Amino acid sequence: MGQPGVQRPALHALLIHDLPMPHPAADVQYRLACHVRACRIGNQVILLDLLRNQYVGLAGAPLDPLVHAVAGWPPGTDDSRLAGSPAACEATIGRLLRRGWLAPGGDAPWPEPSLEPAQHSVEESDAGTSVAGLLPLWWSTAVTAWWLRRYSLFAIQDRILRLRGPDRLADASASIVMAQLVNRYRRLRPFGLTTHDRCLHESLTLLHLLSRNACFPRWVIGVRTQPFAAHAWVQSGSLVLSDLHENVRRYQPILVV
C-alpha cells in the first residue's frame, strides 16, 4: 500500500480452511494427484494445481496429521498424531478427492528433484553480444509465449522435461557457460520481451534459450504468504540465473522441474 501498480500473481488463490482433524491411525491410502504440488509455509499448506493453474491455500490446526494419510503431504514441525474421528478425516480427504487434488494409492507419484538454497546471482559483465543472438531470443520468446497461452503448467512442465537432452547435470564449467549466456541474454532481453511482473514468461524464455545451448538448469516456482505471492525463476545449483538470489529466497519452492 502506498505504492501504485503493485502486481499480484497471475495465478489466483482459493481458500479452504478450518479442516476437521483427521484420524491419527489411518494408513497412507492416498497421495497428492500427479498434477498437484504442495509446500508448507508455517501453519499453511499451499497446493499448486498444475492443470488448472491455481493455487490453493489450506490452514487449520490439524494439517499435520494428514502427512500420515496422504503420501507427498508436506510435513509440519509437529509430527505428533492427534486424536480425531475417522469420519472427519474421511470428510476432509473426500473434499480434496472431489476437487481432484488427491488420488487413491499411497505411492509418491513423482520423484522429488533437489534444489540447493539460492546463494548466488549471475554478476553482470560485458557479454559481447551480437545481433545474431536476437533470432534465438525471439524464437524462445515466441515459443514460451505460445506455451503460456495454450498449455497448462502441467503440460509446460512436460515440455520442459522434453527439452532436456542426454543426462547433463550442472557442474562448475556449465555454470560459467550459463553465466555467460545469461549475460548475453540480459543485454538482448529488451529486444525480446518485457519481464517486469512477467516472471513466468521470462523464466521459461531463459530456460528454453539455455536448452538450445545444451544447458539444463532447473525451473522453479516458489510461493510465499502474508500476503500471498508466487514467483518463477531459473536456477542451477545455488546459482540463480533469472533473478537475484536475495529475491528468490523470499519464496518457498513448490515446483522444481
Added chain:
Amino acid sequence: MPTFAMFRFIALCWRPASPAQEACARQWAQALQQAGPWRTALRIAGLQVYVRDERPGGPRIHALPGNQGVILGQLFRNGSDASTGDAVQALTPAEADRVIHSEGRSLTCDFWGRYVAFLPSWTNEPRVLRDPSGLLPCFRTELDGVGLAFSWLEDVVAALPLGPRLSVDWELLAALMLRGSLSGRYTALREIQQVLPGELTGLLGTSAAARPLWSALDIARSPVEWPGPEAAQQLRHTVVRCVQAWASCHDKILLRLSGGIDSAIVLSSLAQAHVATRRIACLNYYSAGADSDERFYARLVASHVGCRLIEQARNTQLRLSDMLNVALTPTPASYLGRMGTGIIDARIAAETGADVMFTGSGGDQVFFERRCDWPAADYLQQHGLSRHFLRVVVEAAHLGRVSVWQCLQHAFQGRSRAEPAWDRGPMTRQASLAALEQVERAVHPALADAADLPIGKFHQLAELTTPGECHDPYLRAAAPALVMPLRSQPVVEMSLRTPTYLLTQGGTGRALARRAFAEDLPAALLARRSKGGTGEHVRDVLDNQRELARTLLLEGRLMQAHILDRRRVQAALADRPSADAVHPGDLHNAMAVEAWLRQHERLTTGRSG
C-alpha cells in the same frame, strides 16, 4: 535511557493593535516559560520567538540587526568558492542586510542548511520562511486570534489550551494511509498547517499568504546536460561538500551503515572530507531473512574506509505496545523504519559519544533508484527524435525491465499514459476511493502546476517534495538527532537539474552516483543490484504481537470510521491463506495511525485510549 538535545521553537504572533490578542499572547508566553526552559530568540511588537534545547554544533540563533528578524538553525554558505563549509557562526553585516532587503530570498540562494527564519514584513506582519530542504519541521495554527508557529506540537499542547480544539481530518488521514505521506500544506489535524519548504508564509489570518522563495519545480524545469564526466564530478563534489559541512558540526558521528550504496556514499564522503575515522562509528542492523542481512557489504565498506563497525541484531521480540506512547504530531508517523532500533541507536550513540546519527536516507530519490522506463519519455520530451534517442530507449528498457517496443510506446504516450492503480491494502474500497479525491490537499501544490514536466522528472519531484522526519515521535529527546546529508538543498538541486536519463545512464538505478563514487567504494558494492529489506522481520514482529494488533485494529477508531476493511484485516491477522494483498507493513502503519488517534483522543477528551 540517554537523552539528547532536541532543538525546538515556538513563535507567538498577534496584532499589536488588538489588546485582546496581546493579552492572550502575554498569558501564553508566561505559560510557555512555566512549561519548560524556553529562551527568547526574538521579542518585538507582535512577535515573540522562543527556542529550547540548543546544543553545541546544533541549531543556533542568528539574530538580524535592528530586531528585524531571527534565523533559527544551521546555516552553511553556498557557492563554489565557499571555503571549508563549516557552519556559519554569524552572518556578516552585508549578508544580514541582504537577507532583510530580499525578504529572505538571499537565504535560499546564498545559504543552505536546516533552518527557519522569522522575517517580519515592513508593515510588521509576522512571517516565517522554512528552508528548502524542510529538514526542520515548521507548522502553524491560530488560537484565539494569536498565530502560532512551532516545530513540535507536544510543546504547544503541553503549555497552551490547543489540545481539545484539535480535530482529525479523516479524509486526509485516509489519503495518508493510501499514499504513505502527505506533502502539501494540510496535515491530519484540521487546525494545523505545514509551512512548505522554501515558502515565506504569513502567520496571521486564516488565509495567510504563502510565497515560494525557492521552487523545486523551477529547478526541475531547468535541466542541465552535463557534458562527459562532468556530471559525475559535480555530483561527487556536491555530496562530499554537504557531508563535510554537516560533519563539521559534530565531534563524534554515528552512521547507520545499512550495506546499501547510499549510506556507503555518506561514509565514503566523510572519509573524502578528511573526517578522522576515529570520530566515526558505523552501525549495521541485521536479521534472519532473504535480504535483511547485509553485513557482508557493511563490513566491506567499513574496512575499506577504516571505520569501526558495530553489528546489531534486530529484535523480533520487541514490544509494540511501547509505540502507543507516540507523540501527537500533526501527521501520524510510521515506526517501521525505526522499529526496535531507536532505543539501540540511542544507547550506542551514548556509548560512542555521538549526539547525532547520519543516514543515507534520501538516496533512492536523489540518485534515482526506481524500476521504470521513464527516462526514455523524458529524453523524447527534451530532445525529440535525436541521435541518442534509441540508445536511451534501450537503457530505459533495461532499467524498467520492459521491451524496447513497450518502452517506445510509453515514451510517446508520455504523461498521458494511464497511472497504475493504487493498492488499497487493508482499507475499504470506499475509503480508498475517497482518499484518491483528496489529491489536491494531500500533495505539494507545485505538482498541480507541473504538467509540463517529463514524467520521470515529475515523479522524482513528487518524491523530493516530502521532507524527511528528523524528530523521533516515539523516543522524542531520547533519540539522537538525525542528519540526512543526501537531502541537503545542494544535492537535491543538483539531482533535480540532472535529467533522469543521465542519472540512470547505462540502464541501472543510481548509475551516475555509482560512477561518481567509483574510485571510493569497493567494486562488489558498486556492482550490487539487490536492495536490502526487512520484510521477514516486519512479519515476525507482527506474528509475535497478533493479539495487540487485533485489539488495536479490529476495535479501533479506524474501523469505526470505516477506513479499515474488517474482513481484510481479520484475514491478514488470522495466519490464513488470503488472496488479499495486505502486507504486514500495511498493518503496522495502520497500528501507528491507531496509536496516534488514541493520543489525540486522550488529549481532546482526557480519556485514555
